[in-house]
Amino acid sequence: MEKYNPQKVEAKWQEVWEKTKIYQTDLASDKPKFYNLIMFPYPSGDYLHMGHAYSDMGADVYGRYKALNGFNIFMPIGYDAFGLPAENFAISKGIHPKKSTAENISHAEKQLKTWGCQFDFSREVTTSEPNYYKWTQWLFLQLYKQGLAYQKESPVNWCPKCMTVLANEQVINGLCERCDTEVVQKNMKQWFFKITDYADRLIKDLDKVDWPESSVTKQRNWIGRSEGVEMDMQIADSKEKFSVFTTRIDTVYGMTYVVLAPEHPLVDKITTDKQKKEVEKYKIQAQKQTEIERQSLEKDKTGVFTGSYAINPFNGEKVPIWIADYVLFGYGTGAVMAVPAHDERDYEFAKKYNLPIVQSIAPVVWGLGNAKFREGGKTIVRPQVAVIVKHWAKDEYICLDWEKFGWKSFVIGGIDEGEKSEETAVREMREETGYQNVKSIRKIGGTIVNKYYAAHKGRNTIAPQDAYLIELEDGEQAKTEKEHTKFHKFEWVPKKNVQKYLTLENHIVAWEETEEEHAFTGYGELVNSKEFDGLTSEEAKKKMAEWLEKKKSGKTQVNYRLHDWSIGRQRYWGAPIPIVYCPKCGVVSVPEKDLPVELPEKIKDFRPKGTGKGPLASVKEFVEATCPKCGGKAERETDTMDTFVCSSFYYMRYPSVGNDKEMMEPNVTKKWLPVDMYVGGAEHVTMHLLYARFIAKSLHDARLINFDEPFLKMRHQGMILGPDGKKMSKSKGNVVIPDAVIREHGADTFRTYILFMGRFEDGGPWDPKGIVGIKRFLEKAWGLYDKEIVDNEPSVEETRILNKTIKKVGEDIDALRFNTAISQLMVFVNFLSSQKTQNKKTLEILSIMLAPFAPHMAEELWEKLSGKDSISLEVWPKYDKNLIKDETVTVAVQINGKVREQLIINIEAEENDVLELAKASEKVKKYVEGKEIKKVIYVKGKLLSLVVS
């Protein structure tokens, strides 16, 4: 056989595959189906890049493995061709997007055909073709029928450069996903899909899918479900009211003001004349800001008092109403109750504007050895103080060491009947330390509820604790009474050691508060909350919600971060929205039989205008329409649809490509959907994947399909970085194009190498040097078929390694651990190449195992070896687990945890035999002689651990 020439071999087999149509799936076959989907590429003008290759090749190896295991694989391919990037590319080149898109697609297809993937090119879709976007429009109509497509006037994201509206998902850190321009908010009438109706199911059904945990979490966070209550608030001396949304109704007694978003419609009505000027100024200022400025965290909180007050329904107290841009109009009710004591943002705001801070939740600390309350014990309440005493000259603090009890604390004491806690603090300090003169005293944080079971008194104790920081004036010290000091001694502890010194949790909490004051945002027990005092936050949430509901001034409410999907685009290159506006009948949908509403090819200028209307508005022939209802003159909608609408159902269309009557052929759809495995980038989790799930659910509810989760199993490929370890980009000059690698080394080498580099789900830097290792490996494998091939019984050793390899390679591919599968194949090939003659059966199996990674080469070797038809018609070999076991194993002997000897033993050897062998070993003797073996642990076939002393 001649030397391995990948270019020649690959050209040959690609031709054969094309001619025999071996990868055109027979969708009607009886074999079990396996829908192996990759995310279809977006041909925007650049080459398909490393990321495409990596993803597709990984998916293909997996698919080929499944095929060899008896599945009928369907791996379709298509092009996501509408949308901003394709259009922007065309604009930059000054050509019509239809033309540039066609060129890009033909280029991409050429590339794809060299990759050695089992793509079924016979069922290609191109989303910008009328025979496809007819179904995009059809989909719109289905949603419209269900009331899931609607128009509303609302603030939307507007990209000034792309001159179009964007969905929330397409705004990344306040920048346009495509051109990195700062997005501004505009009030516009727009088409939306009501994805929020499905928010709960989109969360709940994540339990049904086998997806990476991180992606499930990302979607969950993106949807952002939060449970709380909506509470009505009456405006003082007015009939007006509004509601606030809060997840922490338990903190309601700590409310000291409320905040409305500047856009809140009530603002104008309630602003007093005196405040009008300032409020107006603030509103204008807020409106001018871009999202980035508004969301900037460095920015100080700002706000303006409206002059009006609202009434807290729980205690009837009046609280001032402010407006501030830290409250978002688009979330909840656009109004919040502010509880500075228990919310960081409110705290910051209150500090800045000198608004009162009232504690209503006290943290609960189980003190004194964490002893929980005991049943039947008497429970008493004993308020106390903790006193942090600071030295008059040094940065040191008095700490007490209660030797008998093992506590270390600050000065501590009970508040006597009728005594103020501040007085207690001073009194206790004097009694216990003798120091007399207070320079300053300051309360630290809020009340902390300390609970413990006092064993010596046999009772449960609740001890609300106030903490004070006392700074001493000087060192004047009186003699202390013994009764106060008999259990502890005191010492001065430098500041940096205090934290470590303390053992009582409640004192540690108090100490932390001296450093930096902040809101306590955790759960605890209610204080200052009238009849709700003493409840836990959890209990209070329930009781308070019930209280509100009974009073009919509130209800429990679930809110989502997710917004409805804004789908209209004021751009040319997209599927027209199939709607006409009739002066008589109003908004009328185009009947299904009239689809597609074709995108006019002839247009003077397809560039966006930025007027809020798309370029289609300038095409008279397009705009002018007849009303499908009354036959009168009407006007077409001129917005086109977001590309993500096109890509939300393409996988449903593939099996029915060719059918012009139905989007989905019922039988084929029933058989082939949902998708069994979906491989693609993680960057689509909160866009495409979320939209596709929503669309599937809506069609399911319309009884058009019988599944409601489109992608049962999904995995992401990692990112291939440039050789410098940075993300590939033209500006950095570190882009490696897959075609160049394929031309030089061949697709088989490329596939195997890129999958060998690291974990598929991790990706990593492209190292051009390493590829020779794979080349050597494939050449070495190729060379085996040149050796003397005999048809005999393979050796025991060969059988063992063969069976091991079958097991590991199969299991690894199944789990997408391609790198370790390849490494095992290397071990196997290295073993075989050390042998003079090769066993025919072994080489047959090797070819099959190589086939997923190096399909062209495997075909060639298979043809030479067996003379049979394509290797992809073969069956993945079975292994015999009995043949994997080694007869002898090396057992490590550990002495006190260190490996001192290795023994070769029979795998069946028992502990005693191994121990005897070990004792006989010189090396072991050295460590054991004259000592006592205290413990022996034997892990069968692995190691013997001896503990000696």
Next chain:
RNA sequence: GCCGCGGUGGCGGAAUUGGUAUACGCGCUAGUCUUAGGAACUAGUUCCUUAACGGGAUUGGGAGUUCGAGUCUCCCCCGCGGCACCA
């Protein structure tokens, strides 16, 4: 700030339930072949120490549990990804 993931030789990376850390590949070193080689092949290669046998150290740092920890627990440091005033 919050959520998620990760940190292992010179490099990419292996390591079922805790059980011989560094598989496989690159690179490097020596050798073979060669007019030559940035080709191929063979052998070696975690680090320190030793002529060698051997000994010691080692999975970001520190503590802990265990006969035994890359793997489990706690604290800290660093990197990556996502979210980011969501009430």
